[in-house]
Amino acid sequence: MLGCNRLLPGPFALFSPRIGSRTRLNPLYSRPMGSHSHFNPPEEVPQAEGAWEWFRGMGSPQFWVAPMVDQSELAFRMLCRRYGCTAAYTPMLHARLFLEGRAYRAEHFTTCDADRPLLAQFCANDPDTLLHAARLVEDQVDAVDLNLGCPQRIARRGRYGAFLMDDLPLVESLVRALAGGLTRARVTVKIRRFDEVGRTVAYAAALERAGASLVAVHARTREQKTAAAVRADWAHIAAVKAALRVPVLANGNVRSLADARACMHDTGADGVLSAEPLLADPGLFWGRRGEPGGDGGPTEGCRLLLEYLDLCDAYPAPFRMVKAHAFRMLGPWLAEHTDVRDELNRGPDLCNERVRELTMELVDRIEECGRDAPIPKISAKKLAAMEAEAARAAAIAEQAREAEGLAELGVVSAAAETVH
Numbered sequence: 001m002l003g004c005n006r007l008l009p010g011p012f013a014l015f016s017p018r019i020g021s022r023t024r025l026n027p028l029y030s031r032p033m034g035s036h037s038h039f040n041p042p043e044e045v046p047q048a049e050g051a052w053e054w055f056r057g058m059g060s061p062q063f064w065v066a067p068m069v070d071q072s073e074l075a076f077r078m079l080c081r082r083y084g085c086t087a088a089y090t091p092m093l094h095a096r097l098f099l100e101g102r103a104y105r106a107e108h109f110t111t112c113d114a115d116r117p118l119l120a121q122f123c124a125n126d127p128d129t130l131l132h133a134a135r136l137v138e139d140q141v142d143a144v145d146l147n148l149g150c151p152q153r154i155a156r157r158g159r160y161g162a163f164l165m166d167d168l169p170l171v172e173s174l175v176r177a178l179a180g181g182l183t184r185a186r187v188t189v190k191i192r193r194f195d196e197v198g199r200t201v202a203y204a205a206a207l208e209r210a211g212a213s214l215v216a217v218h219a220r221t222r223e224q225k226t227a228a229a230v231r232a233d234w235a236h237i238a239a240v241k242a243a244l245r246v247p248v249l250a251n252g253n254v255r256s257l258a259d260a261r262a263c264m265h266d267t268g269a270d271g272v273l274s275a276e277p278l279l280a281d282p283g284l285f286w287g288r289r290g291e292p293g294g295d296g297g298p299t300e301g302c303r304l305l306l307e308y309l310d311l312c313d314a315y316p317a318p319f320r321m322v323k324a325h326a327f328r329m330l331g332p333w334l335a336e337h338t339d340v341r342d343e344l345n346r347g348p349d350l351c352n353e354r355v356r357e358l359t360m361e362l363v364d365r366i367e368e369c370g371r372d373a374p375i376p377k378i379s380a381k382k383l384a385a386m387e388a389e390a391a392r393a394a395a396i397a398e399q400a401r402e403a404e405g406l407a408e409l410g411v412v413s414a415a416a417e418t419v420h
């Protein structure tokens with residue numbers, strides 16, 4: 001087994017023709033690693049052929065809804081599918097809570113016949129718990145995904161997500177447990193990059209050897225939590241794509257359909273994921289965006305929110321999720337119409353129907369003003385501070401829900417000791 005200390009030697013890299021032409025000798029394998037060389041020999045990736053048949057069987061989906069805690073729920077996935085998304089992940093599911101908590105399962109995992117292709121994403125640090133949780137959904141999804149990319153403090157305290165990057169034997173055991181124990185769903189992983197390209201490639205290759213049929217690479221490090229502040233480094237994605245025998249998805253810097261196409265062109269990735277940009281614009285992957293009138297005008301965010309609320313009638317979601325989507329889709333107009341923002345923040349007495357009424361009122365105001373863009377009443381600095389505080393509050397609330405759920409199962413978590 002390849003230990004983590006073997007990943008530490010100085011810089012080594014793989015380069016695709018679009019990223020660079022130099023080829024270096026990989027110290028883990030005494031052979032040159034170029035754009036047409038695979039890291040693992042074929043006998044170590046027996047699932048590769050089946051992985052490609054599976055991927056093509058789903059239609060070779062290129063435009064993916066990324067997994068987002070409390071945000072990539074069924075109603076939102078269905079909205080995105082209307083506007084160009086061709087596959088999706090569930091929100092991250094806590095394997096222990098999912099396995100042992102009936103109420104948790106009912107709230108966090110819902111799907112329907114039209115919700116395919118679909119990957120169910122779990123976070124875990126125990127192979128047996130992960131496998132038994134995954135077996136509960138394997139006949140309802142196309143693959144089970146292991147979250148190895150969450151960089152938030154809840155993941156650090158729970159010891160999962162990106163905070164398993166330094167424990168390769170455990171990560172390999174998690175993937176092997178799924179690959180050896182599931183019979184109706186493929187196994188995939190979503191990772192973050194290391195500082196050095198070579199370490200990212202070696203990590204991805206180890207997961208491929210362990211049995212992953214698809215690897216999604218978020219091209220930011222564990223420490224780079226704010227997508228808007230740090231550009232993703234696509235060179236890592238290109239190197240992983242060049243080295244692996246299974247499909248590779250790209251995540252990072254995808255804020256438009258043009259970005260998505262550029263990312264696939266520059267990295268060779270088989271598809272792209274979008275998270276935060278897709279929350280603000282669920283029509284991000286819509287092909288009509290490039291046509292006259294395809295952008296929908298200044299009220300498009302309102303219209304998309306109204307569609308989402310209609311979908312919530314068919315596919316109910318907890319109100320905390322609905323509220324978060326309202327803030328994202330109404331976006332900059334809330335900086336001008338602060339009374340609407342205040343109303344959305346009002347509290348637990350708000351409901352979907354009131355959000356619908358506020359959205360329709362905002363449409364009237366936007367159309368009446370005749371402008372394509374708002375005139376903010378809140379400074380950009382203050383708005384950023386408010387959004388940061390809202391994000392922090394949401395993270396603390398999620399941490400509290402996780403701690404409460406684990407406490408009900410009789411589990412004392414590190415997160416429970418720090419919730420305030």
